Amino acid sequence: MSFKLAVIGTGYVGLPLIREAIRAGIPTFGFDIDLDRLGEMRAGRSRVDDISDDELATMLTNGFTPTAEPSDLDECDTYVICVPTPLTEDGGPDLSAVISSAEMIAKRVRPGDLVVLESTTYPGTTEEVVGPILETSGHVVGRDILLAFSPERIDPGNPRFSLRNTPKVVGGVDERSTARATELYSRVCDEVVIASGTREAELAKLLENTYRHVNIALMNELAQLAHELDIDLWESIRCASTKPFGFHAFYPGPGVGGHCIPIDPNYLSHHIRSRLRHPFRFVELAQEINAGxxxxxxxxxxxxxxxxxxxxxxxxxxxxxxxxxxxxxxxxxxxxxxxxxxxxxxxxxxxxxxxxxxxxxxxxxxxxxxxxxxxxxxxxxxxxxxxxxxxxxxxxxxxxxxxxxxxxxxxxxxxxx
The missing domain is CATH 3.40.50.720 (NAD(P)-binding Rossmann-like Domain)
Known part of the structure; x- marks a missing residue:
């Protein structure tokens, strides 16, 4: 089946997806509200570390169209949302960009179209937030519109793993949605991993980064204690790493950075507090240690x-x-x-x-x-x-x-x- 793709958001998540789609022969629009970014892309200048200016120029030649005009997306049949989800003041995800993207798609979505959310968020967002917005179009999700979640797993600057060779998790609201999303990502990724639903796929993303967050916090606290005990923690990690099973090395550092580790676990902690009225103690303690x-x-x-x-x-x-x-x-x-x-x-x-x-x-x-x-x-x-x-x-x-x-x-x- 052919696709005519619109990627909403052309940052470190959206642009690599566009590159692989263009390489797969899929005509792709890259929608963004940042006019400066669009101007640079049209001139062949990339803001994304993993995509060179030469690669961007090739993408533009082979079917990539950067745009800020929603009407340019009218003929698309597949929409992937790759917009930022920063933290709000109370520690939850700011879904304003996701919501505005879904509202824009709802104005032009047609029966049979596929919408995929890639932006990291709390479990339930795809079905509880994006789905109802799409249904303002008069079409029913699961019957008329196909909807799925596929977490981004981009690791900026990683020379070994890219979008193409990192397994892609996909979970749809129903079997048709999962099948169509799997078909799309099979064109741009070497392996697709099917989740049983959107919530499981959403939680998988948070689990990955919470795992790292907690283990880095363990090393950061150990670094402080080992210093007081006059022990070289780095040497201890080296020795422990020789065990061929049961140990994975994490390392201390000056704090955690990027969008994923300092931000994503908070979505889960906030969601658990707001839904279950229960603290997620591991995450909250890890945040305290790493932030210090x-x-x-x-x-x-x-x-x-x-x-x-x-x-x-x-x-x-x-x-x-x-x-x-x-x-x-x-x-x-x-x-x-x-x-x-x-x-x-x-x-x-x-x-x-x-x-x-x-x-x-x-x-x-x-x-x-x-x-x-x-x-x-x-x-x-x-x-x-x-x-x-x-x-x-x-x-x-x-x-x-x-x-x-x-x-x-x-x-x-x-x-x-």
Whole structure:
């Protein structure tokens, strides 16, 4: 069966889907309300780390049409919603972009069309929120309109796994919806995993990231305790990792970043509290521990400077890597901002180095950028390794000696978290 696809949202989730759809020969519209983003895409400039400008140019040549005009989607028969779902002030998901997308689709959906939600949210959103909006069209979900949920599993900057070779979970409101969604994703992914329903697929996504969230929190708390006990946690993790069964390595760090780990588990915790009036204690404790790591890094930096005979106030401190993940430009929820805020509050003279970030600020104040790491190793009073970009060779890091606080456990000369 042929598809005429509309992807709503052209960010780090939507654009990779569009790329694979174009490669599969599916004509695809990419709808977005960000006019600057659309203008850059039309000019062949990609904002998504995993898609190069050359790849984007090829997509435009082969059937990709970026648009902000809803009427351009009138002839589409398949709609995939890939819009952001940030947190609201009370900790739940902000579904405003999902709702507006569903309302736009409802104005043009026809019998037999497929709608898929990929945006991460709490279990029940597909059927309880998106479905009723689509039915304002006069068509019935499950009878006239096909509806499914398929969680995004994009890992930005991962050179090994992409949308194509990461198994795609699909759960529909009924067998017809699941079958049609499976047919779509079989064109763009090597493997499709069928869930028994939309809620199971929605929970699967939250389970993946809650698993990581909780285990990272365990390592972050252990890092603090091991430091007080004068134990090298990184060495303990290395030894434990030699066990061929029953152990999966997680590592401490300066905090958690990106959209998934700091955000997604809160959807589940909020949903359980609002529906069941019961706390999700594991998630809430993990959030507390992980959110406290930037302040802990600031305290460890203060201790390091004290040992060197310097106060934090007035000391020249270099942050190495301010993105949330290595080797990409994505800064979403990066713990570097909270680390910077804590150090600025203590009066530090803060600087940053990051080859992927041309300008950076914390709390509205611009932070000076350092270009030469070797020169900084001499000039700075101390440095904090927050993100181990590939450009930070062992020699470059070794030059800081005991002036380096290593939150990633990659050096032997610096002080590890």
């Amino acid at each position: 790591m930037p302040a802990y890094v600031a305290r460890r930096t203060q201790d390091l400077l004290n040992d060197l005979g310097r106060p934090v106030r007035g000391s020249r401190i270099l942050l190495l890597g301010v993105t949330y993940k290595e080797n990409i430009a994505d800064q979403r929820e990066s713990p570097a901002r909270d680390v910077a805020t804590a150090l600025l509050h203590l009066g530090a003279d803060l600087h940053y180095w990051d080859p992927y970030v041309a300008q950076w600020q914390s709390g509205g104040s611009p932070i000076p950028r350092v270009m030469d790491v070797a020169e900084a190793a001499v000039d700075m009073d101390c440095a904090i390794l927050l993100q181990n970009h590939r450009e930070l060779t062992p020699d470059r890091l070794a030059a800081f000696g005991q002036k380096l606080l290593d939150t990633r456990g990659v050096t032997v000369t610096g002080r590890r978290l």
